[in-house]
Amino acid sequence: MLDLRKLRYFLTVAEELHFGRAALRLHLAQPPLTRQISAMEAELGFRLFDRTSRTVTLTAQGRSFLPYARAVLEQVELAQVMADKLAAGRAGQLALGYASSIALSDLFSQALQAFAQRFADVQLTLVEGASVSQWSQIADGRIDIGMSRMQPPCERSDIQSLSLGDEPLVAAISSDSPLAAQAQVTLAELSEHPLILFPADYGSGLNEAIEQLYRRDRLPVRPGPSGRQITSIIALVAAGQGVALVPRCAQALAKQGVTYRPLADPSATAPLLVLTRKQGRSQLVDAFMGVLDELLQARAPAVGL
Known part of the structure; x- marks a missing residue:
C-alpha cells in the first residue's frame, strides 16, 4: 500500500x-x-x-x-x-432535547442561532420530548443537553440542573368566550372551565407547574381534552374545548379563534431549566452552556423569557 x-x-x-x-x-x-x-x-x-x-x-x-x-x-x-x-471542541455532534413549549422561546432560538454561527462544524440534532423523558436520555447519552420545565427528582443525582429563569404564564381562551373581553383573568375564573393539558402520562413539566398553581390556590381542575404538543393544545382552545395555561412565548402561535390574556397573578410562571450529565460532559456541552450564559447576561435585568 x-x-x-x-x-x-x-x-x-x-x-x-x-x-x-x-x-x-x-x-x-x-x-x-x-x-x-x-x-x-x-x-x-x-x-x-x-x-x-x-x-x-x-x-x-x-x-x-x-x-x-x-x-x-x-x-x-x-x-x-x-x-x-x-x-479543540469546535466540531462533532451535539444532541439537544427540548419540551415542545420551549421551542417557542426566544432564548431557545437565539441560543441555536448563536451556537450554529460559532460552531459551524458541529452537527446539532434536536429531539423533542417531555421533560420526564429527558432524564433517562441524558443519563444514557442519547441526548447531551435537555431544556425542560421540570426539576429532576433528588434520586437523579447523575443529572445537573441549572435554572434559566421563569416564564410568565398566560391564558389561552376561545375568542368567543366572555373571558376574552377582559384585560386579564384570574385562576379562579379559569377554574370554571375545562383545562386543556398534556396527557397525564406524558411527563410534562408545564403540567406540573400549572397543577401546583391550582393546588396552591385550592382550586379544582376541571379536566378537558389533552394534546401532546403545544400546537395541539392551542388548536383545542380554538375549537372551544376549554382553556389552557401556556408560557408567554406561546403567543407566537397566533391562531384564529384564540385570544391570549395575562393572568392577574404575576407569580404564575413556568420554570425553564437546562439539564446535563454531571459526569463526562463534552467540550461542546460546555460551549453551548457558555452561549446560554452569554445570552442570559445580555438579557439581564429583563424579566421573563
Whole structure:
C-alpha cells in the first residue's frame, strides 16, 4: 500500500517537473528523492515520469494517477483540520432535547442561532420530548443537553440542573368566550372551565407547574381534552374545548379563534431549566452552556423569557 510520504514526493515532482527543485521544496537531497520515486513506480507497476538528462515529464499513466494522488492528500489535510477542531471542541455532534413549549422561546432560538454561527462544524440534532423523558436520555447519552420545565427528582443525582429563569404564564381562551373581553383573568375564573393539558402520562413539566398553581390556590381542575404538543393544545382552545395555561412565548402561535390574556397573578410562571450529565460532559456541552450564559447576561435585568 502506498504511503502518504511517497504521494507527497510524487505530487511535488509532478508540480516542479524537476527533481532538483522538488528536492529543495521537500528539504531532501536529490538522490533519496529519486530512489523514493523509483520505489513508488515499482509498487504501482508503471512509470510515473519520463526522465532524460535535461527534462522530466509525466507519463500518460502518471497524468492519470495525478488527480487521485492530489485528492488523497487534500482529504488528509481536511481530516487533519477536522481532527484539530475535534480536539479543540469546535466540531462533532451535539444532541439537544427540548419540551415542545420551549421551542417557542426566544432564548431557545437565539441560543441555536448563536451556537450554529460559532460552531459551524458541529452537527446539532434536536429531539423533542417531555421533560420526564429527558432524564433517562441524558443519563444514557442519547441526548447531551435537555431544556425542560421540570426539576429532576433528588434520586437523579447523575443529572445537573441549572435554572434559566421563569416564564410568565398566560391564558389561552376561545375568542368567543366572555373571558376574552377582559384585560386579564384570574385562576379562579379559569377554574370554571375545562383545562386543556398534556396527557397525564406524558411527563410534562408545564403540567406540573400549572397543577401546583391550582393546588396552591385550592382550586379544582376541571379536566378537558389533552394534546401532546403545544400546537395541539392551542388548536383545542380554538375549537372551544376549554382553556389552557401556556408560557408567554406561546403567543407566537397566533391562531384564529384564540385570544391570549395575562393572568392577574404575576407569580404564575413556568420554570425553564437546562439539564446535563454531571459526569463526562463534552467540550461542546460546555460551549453551548457558555452561549446560554452569554445570552442570559445580555438579557439581564429583563424579566421573563
